[in-house]
Amino acid sequence: MLSIASIPEEENMAQFLEQIINGLVLGGIYALIAVGYTMVYGIIQLINFAHGEIFMFGAYIALMLITVFGIPFWIALPLSMVLCAILGVLMDLVAYRPLRNAPRLSALITAIGMSLALQNLARMIWSARPRQFPAEILPTVFHGQNAISLPGGAALPYRDVFIILLALILMIALNRLIHLTKIGKAMRACAQNQVAANLMGIKTNRVIAITFAIGSALGAIAGIMVGLSESVTPTMGYYKGVAAFAAAVLGGIGNVTGAMLGGLIIGVAEVFGAGYISSGYRLAIAYILMIAVIVIRPSGLLGKSTGDRA
Amino acid sequence: MKNWLIILLIVGLISASGCQDQQKELKVAVAAPFTGNAAAFGEMIRRGAELKEKEINEAGGINGMKLTLIFEDDAGKDAEASLVAERIASNLQILAVVGHFNSSCSLAGKPIYQRAGIVELSPGSTNVTVCEGSDWTFRNLYRDDFQGKFIARYIDEVLTDLQSVAVFFDNDDYGRGLRNAFVAEAEKVGLNLVADEAYERDSTNFKAQLTSIKAKNPDAIFISGLYQEAGLIVKQGREAGITAQFFGADGVDSPDFLAIAGSAAEGTYLTTPFTFGAAGEDALQMAAQFKALHNGVAPDTWAALTYDAVGMIADALEKTYNPEASVADNRKAIRDHLASLDTPEEGYKGVTGLTYFDRNGDTVNKPAYVKSVQDGQFVAAKQQLLELD
Structure with a gap:
């Protein structure tokens, strides 16, 4: 290997700062996806494998709105979130609601089937060719070259700042929604005991639909953020989805704060693993970390073995 | 009533296509990544192959027989390539393979084609070991x-x-x-x-x-x-x-x-391995034909190399194919013909230059x-x- 001793101290620091930013951006995106997995699991104990595909559709829908219909980015962004929320609710209605009282395995297999179906649907509609958000129609804040210079020569692109802040704000908003609003209270009640919640007059199916809608909208925005610097492909949901699912498990599946924390940890671990240990095995390093945590704490970092899950 | 019409139509189409089948076909497989991460390469490979197929058949085919290409998708993945190779090798109508593109796919197919005794001529694999240890594997471009x-x-x-x-x-x-x-x-x-x-x-x-x-x-x-x-x-x-x-x-x-x-x-x-910018007259002519066939899309390196690879196989078929002989013998005759192209004089002259092989089946002296x-x-x-x- 090559020694890094010859590199001046200051450059090492800049590299370290940039890697932290890379990790936080990736972690923020994983967190946004992971809450979608964990919220649904918290309420109906279903691992919704098709959530990664909602994330992928979020990116494609925004891309289509912008390139085909000429809608400005700042309108396409929320519109894509709304459309994906509807898609998520439809998915629950068509695929999962009929199986609500079936064995859990049936719903799980349905979720895997849903994931494959949506992935192939995307391939049919948009082909397997990777697509890009064209730079010239994006707001300049999203051009990767526009960056704040940090001391030591590190660059902090505005886009990265935007993604980190957006993830943070959405996470706080979600946390407040769950703990301070009536619908949040209903979600927590459903997570504790669906039958009892139903008896108390909570329309559980409506609460579940809202959970799907919120998770899908957050997934959609993550998909758009990924699309901005990477490619939009039919399989993008699979790769990011697996990592985000690992984040949800690491944080304790069913626990929203845990999913946020897990996302950040997996993202930073992946980047530091690739940047400082071995670049060929970036995801492997993140997964080893996850397995290590699960071995020590089987319910994840913040997960509880029973009871309150939302 | 409508259903009946559709069924009649389908039956008619099937019997019509059956009638055309009277003419003898020579089938060659083209195995490449038509989906997946290298699909853009696969698309050009398909188009290059289609152009050569069309030109050969419009010029009267191979000794009066029609050349038919069968496209098989390996998705650029070695596991998929093994399956495709098994399928091709066991199809006794297929006489040779143009492909695969990805080195890992050519390597995955190599033992299968070798066992079955069918030529694998790659227009894109550059890994050093692709042609090593098999008499049946060739390529028409340089090594890594x-x-x-x-x-x-x-x-x-x-x-x-x-x-x-x-x-x-x-x-x-x-x-x-x-x-x-x-x-x-x-x-x-x-x-x-x-x-x-x-x-x-x-x-x-x-x-x-x-x-x-x-x-x-x-x-x-x-x-x-x-x-x-x-x-x-x-x-x-x-x-x-x-x-x-x-x-x-x-x-x-x-x-x-x-x-x-x-x-x-x-x-x-x-x-x-090839660029139209530094190419000869025949390559420019091929580029013009290619554009005419494919709605103005310009050919790339891989289209040209595949065009030549199909040409080489067709050439071998023309010189060696014997309708009376068994499939195994005909497959072997193609291999023997390719292996005999071992000097510049005997080499195949295509749009990408002169192709001739060393003992491995690697192409000698094609520039970068x-x-x-x-x-x-x-x-x-x-x-x-x-x-x-």
Whole structure:
């Protein structure tokens, strides 16, 4: 290997700062996806494998709105979130609601089937060719070259700042929604005991639909953020989805704060693993970390073995 | 009532197509990545093959028999390529295979084709070991040991401003083999290798590795991989503030590289086994025919190499095919004919130049060309390096 001793101290620091930013951006995106997995699991104990595909559709829908219909980015962004929320609710209605009282395995297999179906649907509609958000129609804040210079020569692109802040704000908003609003209270009640919640007059199916809608909208925005610097492909949901699912498990599946924390940890671990240990095995390093945590704490970092899950 | 009409129509179509089948067909498989990450290559391979098929059949076929190509999709994955190879080998109507494209796919198919005794002629695999140890595997382009060496020499002798280099390679047969050849030659000619990073196929986020590379401040970055990842690497690298010269190899030689990298692609150098910019009259004529057949789409390197590979197989069929002989004998006759093309005089003259083989089945003495991206287009670099001593 090559020694890094010859590199001046200051450059090492800049590299370290940039890697932290890379990790936080990736972690923020994983967190946004992971809450979608964990919220649904918290309420109906279903691992919704098709959530990664909602994330992928979020990116494609925004891309289509912008390139085909000429809608400005700042309108396409929320519109894509709304459309994906509807898609998520439809998915629950068509695929999962009929199986609500079936064995859990049936719903799980349905979720895997849903994931494959949506992935192939995307391939049919948009082909397997990777697509890009064209730079010239994006707001300049999203051009990767526009960056704040940090001391030591590190660059902090505005886009990265935007993604980190957006993830943070959405996470706080979600946390407040769950703990301070009536619908949040209903979600927590459903997570504790669906039958009892139903008896108390909570329309559980409506609460579940809202959970799907919120998770899908957050997934959609993550998909758009990924699309901005990477490619939009039919399989993008699979790769990011697996990592985000690992984040949800690491944080304790069913626990929203845990999913946020897990996302950040997996993202930073992946980047530091690739940047400082071995670049060929970036995801492997993140997964080893996850397995290590699960071995020590089987319910994840913040997960509880029973009871309150939302 | 309507249903009856449809059934009648289908029955009519089937019997009509059955009637046309009277003419004897010679079937050749074209195995390439028509879906997946290398699909842009596959599309050009299909189009190049289709053009040659059309030209041969319009000129009266092969000794009066029709050439029919059967396209098989290996998705650019070795596991899929094994399945495709089994399917082709066990289909006793297929006489030879043009493919595969990805080195890992050609390697996966090699033992299967060898066991079945059917020729595998690759128009795209450059890994050193592809033709080794099998009498049935051939290719009509250079190997990565030559290509890797060539790139190091080009940087050293032509781009003399570039002293320090970083390597960023795809961790598969192609990427690793090419990287090894490049690194060996770079050390020999005295280029300063400052970083050596890997990535996994299908990665879309390269920022961690790029940040590491940037800290080493190389003059040039050699990407040993395919266009899809390379496009994102160049794009994300420029965004991360990397100003180094990017250099790629033939895996980057696709119009999709330009689409993915956008304006960041500007100035990137790459090597290729063939370029229309430095080609002869017959290649330009082929390009015109290609555009006419495919709605104005221009052919690329892989279309041209596949066009020649199909031409070579058709040529072999014309000289050796015996309708009375068994399939195994006819398959073997093709192999023997290709193996006999071992001198420049006997070589096949195609649009990509003269192809003849050494004992391995590797092509001897086909040069590498250098292209660079100017104003969003690939153009032949001003300075070529046609002789390596």
